[in-house]
Amino acid sequence: MHDLIKNGTLWTLKEVGTDSEQIRQNETLFSLSNGHIGTRGSLEERHRTQAYSHSDSTLMNGFYDTEPITYGEWAYGYATHHQTTIPVPDAKKLDLSLDDELFDLETGKVDHHSRTLDLKSGLLTRTFSWENSKQQSIDVTIERFVSYDFPEILAQRIIIESEKDDLPVQLLFELDELEDMGKKESAEDDPDPRKKEQAERRFDSRPLSTDSGRMIHISTHASDLHAVIYDHVVSRFEQVSLERIENKVTASFQTDRSAPVIIDRFTAYSHKYSNEEDTDSQAENLKEIMSEVETLGYDEVKMRHLLFMDEFWDKSDIELEGDQALQIGLRFNLFHLHQAAGRDGHTNMSAKGLTGEGYEGHYFWDTEMYMFPFFLYTQPKIAKSLLMYRHSILPQARERARTMAIDNGALFAWRTINGEEASPYYPAGTAQIHINADIAHAVYDYGKVSEDEAFMFNEGLDILVETARFWLEWGHFDDERDGAFVLNDVTGPDEYTAIVNNNFYTNLMAKKNLSYAIEYAQKAQEQAADKLEELHVTEDELEDWKKAESRLFLPYDEEKELTMQDDSFFHKKVWDFEHTPEENYPLLLNYHPLTIYKHQVCKQADTVLAEFLFFDDFEMEQLKRDYDYYEKVTTHDSSLSRSVFGMMASQIGKHEKAYDYFMDTVLMDISDLQSNTKDGVHAANMGGTWMSIVQGFAGMRFNDGTLYLTPHCPKEWGSLSFKVQVKDRLIQVMLTPSSTEYTLLEGEPIIIVENGEKIQL
Ligand code: BGC
Numbered sequence: 001m002h003d004l005i006k007n008g009t010l011w012t013l014k015e016v017g018t019d020s021e022q023i024r025q026n027e028t029l030f031s032l033s034n035g036h037i038g039t040r041g042s043l044e045e046r047h048r049t050q051a052y053s054h055s056d057s058t059l060m061n062g063f064y065d066t067e068p069i070t071y072g073e074w075a076y077g078y079a080t081h082h083q084t085t086i087p088v089p090d091a092k093k094l095d096l097s098l099d100d101e102l103f104d105l106e107t108g109k110v111d112h113h114s115r116t117l118d119l120k121s122g123l124l125t126r127t128f129s130w131e132n133s134k135q136q137s138i139d140v141t142i143e144r145f146v147s148y149d150f151p152e153i154l155a156q157r158i159i160i161e162s163e164k165d166d167l168p169v170q171l172l173f174e175l176d177e178l179e180d181m182g183k184k185e186s187a188e189d190d191p192d193p194r195k196k197e198q199a200e201r202r203f204d205s206r207p208l209s210t211d212s213g214r215m216i217h218i219s220t221h222a223s224d225l226h227a228v229i230y231d232h233v234v235s236r237f238e239q240v241s242l243e244r245i246e247n248k249v250t251a252s253f254q255t256d257r258s259a260p261v262i263i264d265r266f267t268a269y270s271h272k273y274s275n276e277e278d279t280d281s282q283a284e285n286l287k288e289i290m291s292e293v294e295t296l297g298y299d300e301v302k303m304r305h306l307l308f309m310d311e312f313w314d315k316s317d318i319e320l321e322g323d324q325a326l327q328i329g330l331r332f333n334l335f336h337l338h339q340a341a342g343r344d345g346h347t348n349m350s351a352k353g354l355t356g357e358g359y360e361g362h363y364f365w366d367t368e369m370y371m372f373p374f375f376l377y378t379q380p381k382i383a384k385s386l387l388m389y390r391h392s393i394l395p396q397a398r399e400r401a402r403t404m405a406i407d408n409g410a411l412f413a414w415r416t417i418n419g420e421e422a423s424p425y426y427p428a429g430t431a432q433i434h435i436n437a438d439i440a441h442a443v444y445d446y447g448k449v450s451e452d453e454a455f456m457f458n459e460g461l462d463i464l465v466e467t468a469r470f471w472l473e474w475g476h477f478d479d480e481r482d483g484a485f486v487l488n489d490v491t492g493p494d495e496y497t498a499i500v501n502n503n504f505y506t507n508l509m510a511k512k513n514l515s516y517a518i519e520y521a522q523k524a525q526e527q528a529a530d531k532l533e534e535l536h537v538t539e540d541e542l543e544d545w546k547k548a549e550s551r552l553f554l555p556y557d558e559e560k561e562l563t564m565q566d567d568s569f570f571h572k573k574v575w576d577f578e579h580t581p582e583e584n585y586p587l588l589l590n591y592h593p594l595t596i597y598k599h600q601v602c603k604q605a606d607t608v609l610a611e612f613l614f615f616d617d618f619e620m621e622q623l624k625r626d627y628d629y630y631e632k633v634t635t636h637d638s639s640l641s642r643s644v645f646g647m648m649a650s651q652i653g654k655h656e657k658a659y660d661y662f663m664d665t666v667l668m669d670i671s672d673l674q675s676n677t678k679d680g681v682h683a684a685n686m687g688g689t690w691m692s693i694v695q696g697f698a699g700m701r702f703n704d705g706t707l708y709l710t711p712h713c714p715k716e717w718g719s720l721s722f723k724v725q726v727k728d729r730l731i732q733v734m735l736t737p738s739s740t741e742y743t744l745l746e747g748e749p750i751i752i753v754e755n756g757e758k759i760q761l
Contacts (some may be wrong), residue, residue, distance in 0.1 A: 011118060024054055028107060028356050029677070031353070036269070036341045058089035088229065108686075120313060148309065150289060162257060165257060168253075202418065203219055203220055208283050229270070337690070345510065349363060357679065440467045461524060475643060497597060612648045642688070645657075650697055658697070707753070
């Protein structure tokens with residue numbers, strides 16, 4: 001069992017000792033965030049070395065800089081600019097001195113050093129005892145949290161105790177805007193395309209005066225984004241003297257053996273804004289927030305945060321009895337999912353959340369297809385704001401469609417922050433136009449589960465119509481295929497197979513996208529005719545969608561009786577797995593893309609994902625055959641793969657396999673399965689573990705207004721219990737290997753269906 005789990009409880013992960021490799025590794029895992037700001041779980045001391053830290057960044061969701069992409073060889077329509085989430089001034093940093101001697105973990109005499117991440121409360125607590133060279137010693141506790149109640153606030157409390165009176169202690173707080181920020185490994189020559197070096201500071205800063213604290217304005221170099229940061233140190237202890245010198249605050253005091261000395265630090269990060277003239281009002285706003293926070297005091301601000309966390313867990317926890325590692329692993333994943341989601345309708349969820357700079361903070365299809373279901377069924381308000389973000393970038397998506405010579409409709413960017421395409425590699429990037437249907441699918445699911453008609457007949461319809469229009473123009477009716485509607489030159493989810501005709505996943509998703517648009521356009525004829533008019537949806541257009549939908553080509557090999565991943569997949573040679581050494585995985589770091597593309601080899605679930613999503617559309621025997629085939633040629637080099645194979649395994653009765661996949665996915669980041677957790681957590685996989693429990697082991701799906709379940713609780717577990725929200729009901733599901741129990745906790749009576757049998761709740 002992993003040490004973090006062994007030393008912790010069912011709600012905590014605990015690191016014990018001062019091993020630098022361990023501390024460095026846990027920097028990502030111990031990240032705290034609230035969808036707006038995030039800060040990595042780094043040590044506080046400013047002078048710690050690389051040995052203890054991979055990157056100590058603090059990130060703001062959606063705060064990025066741009067820079068032109070340089071291509072060796074340019075072609076029309078290529079993405080023009082990188083968008084990179086950039087580290088902002090880090091307010092964790094702190095120098096601690098005892099009788100003029102600076103604390104240093106490496107050289108100091110340190111005992112009982114531990115750090116605990118409490119998932120229930122979202123608190124990260126560090127404790128240790130330190131004896132300096134004069135044999136004077138103090139006990140130190142540092143607690144930090146990123147508030148949900150005040151989304152701008154990072155709160156820290158430092159507690160110093162000693163058995164001796166009158167030891168002189170000094171704490172020096174600095175907002176490190178004057179230092180180099182970001183990746184410490186900028187010198188490292190790492191070719192991994194999933195990272196991008198962040199060698200230099202990407203913003204300017206200037207002080208804004210305040211009487212009681214330090215306030216700065218930062219602005220990015222090229223993207224012209226602005227933010228205000230306000231750092232404030234307070235102490236109610238009389239013996240503490242606080243002094244502000246330029247950009248630093250020092251707190252000096254003498255120890256008192258009868259009572260600990262407590263110092264609190266609040267740092268407020270405004271939301272990003274794009275007009276520098278708004279700086280004054282942003283600064284005023286932060287002052288108001290800070291004054292409220294200071295009046296309430298640390299304990300009360302923490303209390304409100306804890307209440308918020310309680311509410312989150314009340315709706316979103318999964319209880320799994322019988323396996324401590326899996327229980328904590330699950331909670332860890334849910335905790336990070338919750339931390340990652342933007343909640344303001346202008347930001348989304350990056351593939352790494354706010355826990356690291358991997359993938360430059362970009363938003364991908366990961367959100368809709370892997371993370372969204374968790375929010376949809378447990379935190380629907382957040383689900384809605386994620387969709388509102390997509391709606392907010394529709395203008396950029398329309399523009400992108402025009403660039404791709406599509407006159408109608410919209411094409412969402414494969415990877416983006418500001419809505420514009422930021423993928424510099426089109427074969428395994430921009431060509432993944434399935435993103436359009438993925439977003440439409442999330443919109444449709446949201447409509448089904450929430451019955452939020454106001455959204456569906458406005459923003460929802462905008463998205464469904466614009467994406468449907470895109471498909472109609474991208475594809476064509478192919479006379480060589482009896483007039484079937486085909487989609488050529490696309491890349492499906494599997495990034496080891498690129499630019500193919502009729503990727504099964506893409507075609508099936510496009511078909512669904514068209515059917516969603518048709519359904520809602522027809523409903524709108526009755527309920528929202530004005531909206532239809534505004535969108536200029538005509539009867540003729542509806543007919544075109546229907547024709548394309550009904551003729552959408554889904555590749556199938558009659559002889560092999562297998563679903564084809566695309567037109568060409570079975571014509572390729574199967575990758576020589578037997579002679580591929582272990583160290584050559586992931587293949588993308590060891591083979592030229594074409595070497596990979598010309599083979600039958602999958603990075604991740606593709607056809608199996610399509611079949612899992614629309615499970616009821618297929619015969620069981622077909623699903624089993626396809627699963628067996630594609631599993632053999634899949635490397636799972638993408639972290640998005642295993643959870644899907646696991647869920648499908650549950651559904652087709654391969655329970656042991658389902659269990660094994662689940663074991664890998666649930667502990668992926670804690671055990672660093674992909675060897676790159678240092679760059680941030682794998683948020684999509686975390687969503688995949690929620691889906692594995694609810695849609696895999698419990699077999700839950702929501703079709704035509706009815707909740708269906710086909711539960712199977714693994715024999716290794718005592719019980720499994722979770723809650724879901726559908727149509728204004730809150731339902732608790734409790735499974736054991738031999739029983740099931742459903743309880744309606746809130747809302748009107750409802751009928752659900754378990755293994756074909758109706759149950760009235
Ligand atoms: C996967 C993509 C995914 C991206 C971001 C890639 O490795 O192949 O499917 O969207 O990572 O998580």
